[in-house]
Amino acid sequence: MSSSWRTEIVAVLLKEIHSEIRSKAGLMSSGLFSLVTVIALAVAAFNRELSPGLSAGLIWVALLFASAISLPRAFLLEEEQGTMDILRLTARPHAIFWGKSLFNLIQMLLTGFFLSFLFLFLTNQTLGNVPLFAVCLLGGCGALAGTVTLCGAIVAQAKNRSALAGALALPLLLPLAFLAVEALRVPLGSGDIMVGWRGAAGLIGYGVATLAIGPYLFAAVWKS
């Protein structure tokens, strides 16, 4: 990667971080959504013993919806504030996509770790394999960040964009949920360790593929 690429990506990332620090809207909304979701799930599971598979499923459903709510903001906000054209002048589309995806990845990792540890704490569950759990969350959050950022970019100029971003992203994320549940149930105490690592590798592969294809598709949309 040339230094100009790196400079542009870092500049977009820093711009996102600065505007998030100023408004705190993204982290607040995803944090609050995660908190409410986890508490609702914990209340629904009150006095019941959750199986590892079900726990993994609940964590991923909460993560899917948290990402669909908070991540498309990266592009929707530019459109609402009318800063899209300035951004168009200052950086190349690939750098914009990667910068925003990186910011979304950071946001999703914070949300993911907070949400899942809170869920495990409230439902009295223990982790068997912490590294596998961390790799699953890292791969899953990468795939979530890439996919939802792309969907946010696609719907940025559409009518009813906030609702549409989630509607577009969720079908793309369902295969991810299969892989994620398959992998995450292992550190929660069910299934073969190799199945868990295979699932984690699938998640990372999905994330890498999304982050690799995303900029090209975004560039095609961005130019129109």
Next chain:
Amino acid sequence: MEELNIGRTLLAILIAVGTVATFTAPDAKSFMNPELARMVFWHLPNAITSTLFLLATTWFSLRYLQTKQEHWDVRATAAQEIALVTGILTLATGILFSKYQWGNWWDWDPRQTSFLFVMMFVGAYFALRAAFDDPTKRASNSAAYSVATILPLLFLIFVFPRLPSVANTSLHPDVVRKGGFDVSYKTVFYSMFVLIGMLCVVLYRLRVRAGLMELALEESYAELASRDDSAATRMVRPVSLSEPDRQEGPRSGG
């Protein structure tokens, strides 16, 4: 009167003959409930046709993104529409098959579930198209989404139902691949596959023709409107009389 198209007439006759054959072919014993398994003659060809048209949509979308020529968008939309129709037929016949072979309308069978998810992509594609007024943005954004779906699409159709942990739970019969059909059953099955495929290609080509004509019409309207002294500004369009106009009637003098 429109000229009789021999090819299409022949196709219609063949489909009618094929439909009769689906009812008269001897039962395939490999099914749990053989006399009620004839749905497979329609179910599987529709599923395969839908998948092929979905893949074609992605290819046309990719071509649109590369060339920005509108006819690729027309082709992509037409292919997606055929995929939607055949996909709905696949789900509908699958639900009936499920009820009479396995006992429930919906069993969360991996193939059934993955095809349902695939249809969600198709729904999202049309929802996205409906959200744009500008035709260029509509075309490029829906093309980008269509290309983005290729990875999950391939995963859901070809990988997920074959995952070892999932494949064991599937109720789907594997008689076609394992050769559980006798010769007459196989003949009807493959004939139906070819006929449904041909019918879908005919429908697709008609839809593309209609789409290209719409494009040409829009272009000529735009061209007329762009000329200041053109007839478009003075064009007398046929209008229907609204209710108040009719009630008003001719004004009488005095």
